[in-house]
Amino acid sequence: MRIGILYICTGKYDIFWKDFYLSAERYFMQDQSFIIEYYVFTDSPQLYDEENNEHIHRIKQKNLGWPDNTLKRFHTFLRIKEQLERETDYLFFFNANLLFTCPIGKEMLPSSNSNGLLGTIHPGFYNKPNSEFTYERRVASTAYIPEGKGLYYYAGGLSGGCTESYLQLCTTICSWVDKDAANHIIPIWHDESLINKYFLDNPPAITLPPAYLYPEGWSLPFKPIILIRDKNKPEYGGHEFLRRKNSLWVKIKLICQKIKLAD
Numbered sequence: 001m002r003i004g005i006l007y008i009c010t011g012k013y014d015i016f017w018k019d020f021y022l023s024a025e026r027y028f029m030q031d032q033s034f035i036i037e038y039y040v041f042t043d044s045p046q047l048y049d050e051e052n053n054e055h056i057h058r059i060k061q062k063n064l065g066w067p068d069n070t071l072k073r074f075h076t077f078l079r080i081k082e083q084l085e086r087e088t089d090y091l092f093f094f095n096a097n098l099l100f101t102c103p104i105g106k107e108m109l110p111s112s113n114s115n116g117l118l119g120t121i122h123p124g125f126y127n128k129p130n131s132e133f134t135y136e137r138r139v140a141s142t143a144y145i146p147e148g149k150g151l152y153y154y155a156g157g158l159s160g161g162c163t164e165s166y167l168q169l170c171t172t173i174c175s176w177v178d179k180d181a182a183n184h185i186i187p188i189w190h191d192e193s194l195i196n197k198y199f200l201d202n203p204p205a206i207t208l209p210p211a212y213l214y215p216e217g218w219s220l221p222f223k224p225i226i227l228i229r230d231k232n233k234p235e236y237g238g239h240e241f242l243r244r245k246n247s248l249w250v251k252i253k254l255i256c257q258k259i260k261l262a263d
Contacts, residue, residue, distance in 0.1 A: 004088035010063040027100035092160030114205030116165030123210035125153035142176035156192030
């Protein structure tokens with residue numbers, strides 16, 4: 001069984017790659033029947049362990065800035081659509097700052113007699129009524145969901161499924177992004193708004209609880225399975241540091257953070 005991991009780490013987000021990769025190698029689909037392929041879209045000239053692991057595929061990807069790094073992630077994946085179709089049976093997208101903390105296996109694989117999709121409940125909306133969901137409410141957007149609709153609010157940080165089903169999701173959402181752009185619309189939560197719309201029309205065969213997207217420092221009634229690392233921690237530099245495109249500014253701030261930690 002061939003499992004593809006889709007991972008984007010442009011700009012300074014490559015700071016998360018090493019620990020993500022090591023945790024995946026320890027915990028994710030480690031049964032010998034699985035072959036894990038890492039498709040890493042990055043502008044970094046080198047990735048940790050790529051010289052030792054032929055299953056790490058570094059794909060050159062420029063930093064699109066905010067919000068296009070997230071809004072156009074499905075466009076990014078489709079750049080290698082034919083390769084993914086040849087080399088994988090399942091695909092899973094993981095946010096850069098995720099970390100596996102427990103063994104994960106076949107429970108994440110949709111069955112062949114389902115629609116082949118997997119989504120994850122957003123931890124901020126667990127056990128909340130849909131009146132509190134922050135869906136896109138503008139009728140003009142392709143991501144529009146009317147009041148009263150929707151059983152879950154899905155997170156954008158972890159999704160996947162059978163390769164054919166997931167690539168169809170990517171293709172459809174790309175067309176929605178392009179249509180919205182032509183009408184000068186950006187969905188309220190970018191790709192997350194669009195994936196919620198897609199899952200409303202195509203409920204995923206597997207809906208994972210927030211244990212699979214457990215924010216660092218939170219207290220939820222689950223044992224963390226996949227941790228969302230806190231981007232605001234000094235060792236990561238914070239949101240502004242991670243999103244900023246100016247390389248000189250990035251280097252200066254990183255040096256300052258290291259000096260502060262050493263004091």
